[in-house]
Structure formats: C-alpha cells, structure tokens
Amino acid sequence: MTSIQTATPRSSVSRRNFLGALGAAGAGLVAAAAATAVPALAADNLSGKKGILFDATKCVGCHYCEVACKKANGLTCDVALDLKALPESAVPSGMKSADVLFGKNRPAPVTEDDRDANRWLRVVRTTVADGDSKVELNMRHSCTHCGLCASVCPSGAMNKREDGIIDVDRELCIGCGYCYQACPFDIPHYPAEGDRAVTKCTGCAGRVDEGLEPACVSICPTGALAFGDRASVAASGEARAAEVGGNAHLFGKTELGGIGVMTVTAHSSQDSGLPPLPN
Amino acid sequence: MGEIALQTSWGVQIALYLFLGGLAGGTALVTGIVQLKQGERFKNLVRFGAWAAVLLLLAGVLCLVTEVTMPLRAMQLWRAFTNPISWMTIGAWLLVAGIVATGLFALAATPAIGGKVLGQKAPSFKRVLAIISAVLGACIAIYTGILLCVLLNHPLWNTPLLPVLFTVSAFDTGIALICTYLCLGKPLGAAKEAPAKDTPSEPDAVDGEKAATAMKVTEDAAVLAKMTALLEECSVGLIAAEAVVLAVLLLMTSGAGEAGALSAWVLTAGPLAVPFWVILIVAGLAVPLVLELLQLKGNHAKWMALASPLLILVGGCALRFLILYAGLPLAL
Ligand code: SF4
Numbered sequence: 307m308t309s310i311q312t313a314t315p316r317s318s319v320s321r322r323n324f325l326g327a328l329g330a331a332g333a334g335l336v337a338a339a340a341a342t343a344v345p346a347l348a349a350d351n352l353s354g355k356k357g358i359l360f361d362a363t364k365c366v367g368c369h370y371c372e373v374a375c376k377k378a379n380g381l382t383c384d385v386a387l388d389l390k391a392l393p394e395s396a397v398p399s400g401m402k403s404a405d406v407l408f409g410k411n412r413p414a415p416v417t418e419d420d421r422d423a424n425r426w427l428r429v430v431r432t433t434v435a436d437g438d439s440k441v442e443l444n445m446r447h448s449c450t451h452c453g454l455c456a457s458v459c460p461s462g463a464m465n466k467r468e469d470g471i472i473d474v475d476r477e478l479c480i481g482c483g484y485c486y487q488a489c490p491f492d493i494p495h496y497p498a499e500g501d502r503a504v505t506k507c508t509g510c511a512g513r514v515d516e517g518l519e520p521a522c523v524s525i526c527p528t529g530a531l532a533f534g535d536r537a538s539v540a541a542s543g544e545a546r547a548a549e550v551g552g553n554a555h556l557f558g559k560t561e562l563g564g565i566g567v568m569t570v571t572a573h574s575s576q577d578s579g580l581p582p583l584p585n
Numbered sequence: 586m587g588e589i590a591l592q593t594s595w596g597v598q599i600a601l602y603l604f605l606g607g608l609a610g611g612t613a614l615v616t617g618i619v620q621l622k623q624g625e626r627f628k629n630l631v632r633f634g635a636w637a638a639v640l641l642l643l644a645g646v647l648c649l650v651t652e653v654t655m656p657l658r659a660m661q662l663w664r665a666f667t668n669p670i671s672w673m674t675i676g677a678w679l680l681v682a683g684i685v686a687t688g689l690f691a692l693a694a695t696p697a698i699g700g701k702v703l704g705q706k707a708p709s710f711k712r713v714l715a716i717i718s719a720v721l722g723a724c725i726a727i728y729t730g731i732l733l734c735v736l737l738n739h740p741l742w743n744t745p746l747l748p749v750l751f752t753v754s755a756f757d758t759g760i761a762l763i764c765t766y767l768c769l770g771k772p773l774g775a776a777k778e779a780p781a782k783d784t785p786s787e788p789d790a791v792d793g794e795k796a797a798t799a800m801k802v803t804e805d806a807a808v809l810a811k812m813t814a815l816l817e818e819c820s821v822g823l824i825a826a827e828a829v830v831l832a833v834l835l836l837m838t839s840g841a842g843e844a845g846a847l848s849a850w851v852l853t854a855g856p857l858a859v860p861f862w863v864i865l866i867v868a869g870l871a872v873p874l875v876l877e878l879l880q881l882k883g884n885h886a887k888w889m890a891l892a893s894p895l896l897i898l899v900g901g902c903a904l905r906f907l908i909l910y911a912g913l914p915l916a917l
C-alpha cells in the first residue's frame with residue numbers, strides 16, 4: 307500500500323511484472339500447443355492389426371454389403387432380401403456379378419437417408435472423368451478404422467482394440483461430437499431422437515472375435531472386399547493396384563501410418579473422394 | 586465457388602463455450618495478478634473479477650451441456666471424461682478445477698464471507714487461491730484453442746497458431762472485462778468505509794479528516810489511472826499480437842490444401858467476409874486499438890474507456906464464431 311505513494315503512475319516495475327506474467331503464460335501455451343498440434347501418429351499401424359481391403363475396381367455397386375451390415379448389426383432394413391438364406395461366411399458359389407447386377411438377386415435400392423445413424427455402410431456410385439469419357443466409380447463409405455476419433459473421444463465410447471478395430475461402446479457416449487469433428491470420412495452419426503449416442507461401423511468386432519469375417523466382407527459376391535492382417539491386406543492391395551496399372555493405387559497403407567480399411571482405386575485419391583491425409 | 590457448406594456440426598453453443606471459457610480464463614488470470622500485485626487496494630475489483638470468472642465458467646459449461654446429445658451422461662464426469670489423452674477430458678477436469686479454485690477465491694475475496702471465516706489468515710489464503718485460479722484460468726484459455734487444434738481434419742484449426750490466437754484473445758477479453766469494471770464500478774475497496782462519524786469533534790479535526798479524505802481521493806485517482814494505463818498497454822500489445830497471429834494463421838491456412846484455402850477464402854472473401862471484416866477486424870481489433878492508443882496519449886473521455894473494452898468483447902466472441910464456422914473439413 308505504501309509503495310503506491312512512491313510509485314509513479316507509470317511504474318515500470320509493476321508494468322514489467324504484469325507483462326512478464328502474461329508473457330510467461332504465453333510462452334507456456336506456445337510450447338504446449340506446439341507439442342499437441344499434431345497428434346502423435348503411430349509410425350507402424352500395420353503389424354498385428356486386422357484390416358479390410360476394398361477394391362473399387364471390382365465393386366459393381368450391388369449394395370449386398372450394405373444389407374449384410376444392417377442385418378448383422380440389427381439396424382432397420384427395408385430391403386427384402388433374406389440373408390439368412392445365404393451362407394454366413396461365404397459368397398454363394400454359383401453367384402456371379404452379372405447375376406447380382408441385373409438378375410433377380412439384386413436388392414431394392416436402400417431408401418433411407420444417405421447419411422443416417424442407421425446406415426453404417428453405403429456404396430455410392432459416381433462418375434469420374436477418364437480422359438475424354440466418364441467412367442463409373444463405386445466407392446465404399448464407412449468407417450476406415452483410422453483411429454482418429456478414438457484418440458479424441460473423452461469417454462472411451464470410441465475405443466481402439468488390440469487388433470486395430472475401432473469399436474463403439476454406445477453406453478459411454480455423451481454425444482459431444484468431438485469424434486465427428488475428428489473424422490476425415492464423415493462417419494460418426496447420431497440418431498435424431500431416442501438414444502442419441504453415436505453410431506458407426508464397429509468393424510463387426512463381435513464376428514471377428516468369433517473367427518468370422520465382417521458381414522460386409524463375407525457377403526461380397528465380386529471379391530471387392532477382403533479381410534485379414536493389415537500387412538497382407540496392404541500387400542495384396544498393392545499387387546492389385548500394380549495389376550490394374552495406370553492411375554491405380556492403394557489408399558490407406560501409408561496414410562496415418564496405415565488405416566484399417568484400404569482402398570484400391572483406379573483414379574486419383576481426390577477423384578475418388580478420398581481425403582488428403584498425412585502419412 | 587459453388588455452394589460452400591460451412592462447418593455447423595458444432596454450432597452456437599460451442600462457439601459461446603469457447604468464448605466464455607477464454608473470457609473466464611483471461612478474467613481469472615488478470616484478477617489473480619491484480620490480487621497478487623495490488624489486492625488490498627483493489628478489493629472490489631478482485632471480488633468482481635473472481636465472481637465474474639466463476640459465473641462465466643459456469644455459463645460456458647451450461648453451453649457445453651446443452652450442446653451434447655446425451656447431457657445426463659455428460660454430467661457424470663467421472664464416467665464421461667476418462668480418456669486421459671483426449672483434450673475434451675483434460676478440459677473438463679480443468680474446468681472443474683477452475684470452477685472450484687476460482688469459486689473459493691471469489692468467496693475469500695468477499696469480505697462478508699472470506700473475512701469472517703478466514704479472519705487474519707484471509708490475505709495469505711487469497712494469495713494462494715489467486716495463484717491457483719490465475720494458473721488454471723490461463724490453462725483453460727489455452728485449452729479452448731488446443732481443443733480445436735488437435736483435429737487434423739480441419740486445416741484452419743489444425744495449427745499451433747490457433748491456441749496462440751485464442752489465448753491472446755482470451756487474455757485481451759479478460760482485460761477488457763476488468764477495464765469495463767474499472768470504468769463503471771467501484772474498483773477500490775478501501776476508501777468508502779470512512780463515512781463521517783456523527784461524533785462532535787473539534788473543527789481542526791474535521792478539517793484534518795477532510796484533508797485526509799481529499800488526499801485519499803487524489804491518491805485513489807492516481808492508483809486507478811495507473812492500473813487503467815497498465816491494462817490499456819497490455820491490451821494494445823495483445824490486440825497487435827492477435828492481429829499478427831490471425832494474419833499468419835490465415836496465410837498459412839490458405840496454403841494448406843484445398844480445405845485450408847477454402848476456409849481462408851470463406852473468412853476473407855467468402856460467405857463470412859462481412860462479419861469477418863466488419864465485426865472482427867474493424868470493430869473488434871482496429872477501433873479498440875485506436876481508442877486504447879488515444880487513451881494512452883491522454884484522452885480520457887469516458888465513452889472511449891467504455892467503448893474499447895466492449896468492442897474487444899464483441900470481437901472476441903465473433904472470433905470464436907468465425908473460426909468455428911469457417912473450419913471446413915478435409916473431405917469437402
Ligand atoms: S465391418 Fe461390419 S459393421 Fe462395418 S461396414 Fe462391414 S458389416 Fe458393417
């Protein structure tokens with residue numbers, strides 16, 4: 307108190323202290339921010355992990371996988387296709403892609419909203435410029451098990467298993483939307499009413515634990531989907547891309563150190579609608 | 586450019602939450618420092634700052650709770666916030682700690698409560714609580730930026746400059762709130778408890794008392810002017826820093842891929858250009874900067890002393906909304 311009388315209104319000591327305190331706080335924050343801005347990405351996300359290979363060059367857009375996903379995961383499904391009649395773990399042996407595309411086996415189009423908490427997998431048909439002409443491209447839109455959501459989810463509702471599958475424990479989700487913001491694939495969704503906890507593809511974690519393939523993989527009639535160890539998924543994806551040639555490449559082996567669903571596409575990642583992820 | 590879908594998945598409440606968290610954190614920091622330097626002199630200011638910080642933190646939490654889809658679950662903190670590497674978790678616990686520490690500080694700074702309960706020990710308690718509340722306030726301000734900057738899906742947010750920007754703005758809005766109180770409230774705590782007693786006294790003594798009061802008034806004015814000038818100087822520095830950081834952030838973002846370029850465009854020339862330039866740049870940064878400089882040069886119009894902090898607060902709020910809505914995702 308007494309110091310006031312001697313201090314001039316512009317006491318530099320006091321000002322310096324004040325600015326110093328602010329400055330120290332500022333320096334601390336810069337350090338903290340720099341250390342956290344880029345989430346630590348695992349250098350190797352491949353070994354010991356499971357993965358799915360989606361080969362867009364083989365996908366005919368039959369939507370069988372969507373239906374299988376809905377059936378296997380208890381989601382509402384208005385498609386009149388009784389998958390119980392089909393073998394659980396394998397494609398019906400006599401079925402060819404042409405049967406699926408044009409024949410009586412083709413399911414009715416899935417009619418629900420495109421981006422729906424009830425639809426964990428969708429196959430979207432687009433056209434891509436290929437030289438002067440346009441060619442059809444079917445792309446799988448579902449969780450790629452990249453793990454970005456699991457690292458930001460506060461509650462552990464999005465959780466990464468040993469085998470790399472990002473499983474969902476809806477009981478824990480608080481619906482904060484942080485996972486949605488973290489996801490480069492626009493995947494987590496929230497039912498508009500009722501239980502509004504997050505939903506997304508669980509990688510069929512339960513089936514995998516039973517030694518089965520994910521439902522979408524086991525139903526695929528064209529061999530566009532395969533399941534296995536990530537390293538071998540990556541190897542066969544690269545082999546397939548080389549076989550197709552041209553612009554064909556494998557997306558997901560190096561991105562984020564390796565993600566759970568890798569894609570072979572004959573077009574550039576951008577043309578295929580795949581996000582530019584860091585390696 | 587076609588149609589641009591702005592980022593709206595996180596909307597009004599999150600923007601307000603980021604603003605209120607930063608403002609509360611900045612206020613707690615400034616209040617804590619004032620307590621440590623001049624606490625006994627600025628009793629009322631400290632009491633105001635501490636209560637304001639607690640209430641703003643609570644208001645921010647309320648915004649957050651109304652945003653999530655499972656609010657009842659979110660309120661079970663021990664169950665909802667368990668992933669230690671999530672900044673949402675770190676922030677939630679920082680907020681809890683900040684509300685507790687700043688709340689205790691506010692109680693201790695309220696004479697009717699703190700004085701009675703703590704008695705002689707009040708000053709040392711206040712000192713400790715001021716330090717804890719200031720540190721937590723700074724951490725909360727920083728965290729509001731880190732929350733966004735870890736999301737590599739949003740190039741506008743995914744840079745270490747974002748927490749710097751938010752923190753600089755948070756400290757500046759905290760100073761602005763305190764300056765508003767300096768202008769409108771009665772920041773000095775000691776003076777007015779010396780009302781003229783009705784005891785008959787010698788004319789000499791009355792004169793002496795009057796003289797003492799007059800001296801006190803001039804002294805108070807000087808102390809107040811000094812504090813105001815100090816805060817204005819800090820504010821000028823922070824506004825300048827904010828402008829530089831914002832400019833560098835936008836330059837860097839515009840070079841960070843398609844989504845980044847689009848985000849920068851959305852702000853500076855696209856759908857958000859008008860609020861960006863008018864509310865944030867002109868009203869929120871340029872005008873207060875000029876007003877603060879004029880005041881430091883010796884212009885002491887009351888409207889200036891009030892207008893500049895209020896504009897800073899408006900600018901700080903606009904900053905959170907603009908950055909949030911312009912944060913376009915990688916997959917456009
Ligand atoms: S892995 Fe399972 S849950 Fe995920 S898309 Fe395939 S069928 Fe659906």
Ligand code: SF4
Nearest residue numbers: 449450452453455489
């Ligand atoms: S694709 Fe999205 S939902 Fe799936 S693991 Fe990555 S961030 Fe999570």
Ligand code: SF4
Nearest residue numbers: 459479480482483485
């Ligand atoms: S919305 Fe649910 S799953 Fe997503 S981050 Fe928040 S708590 Fe986790």
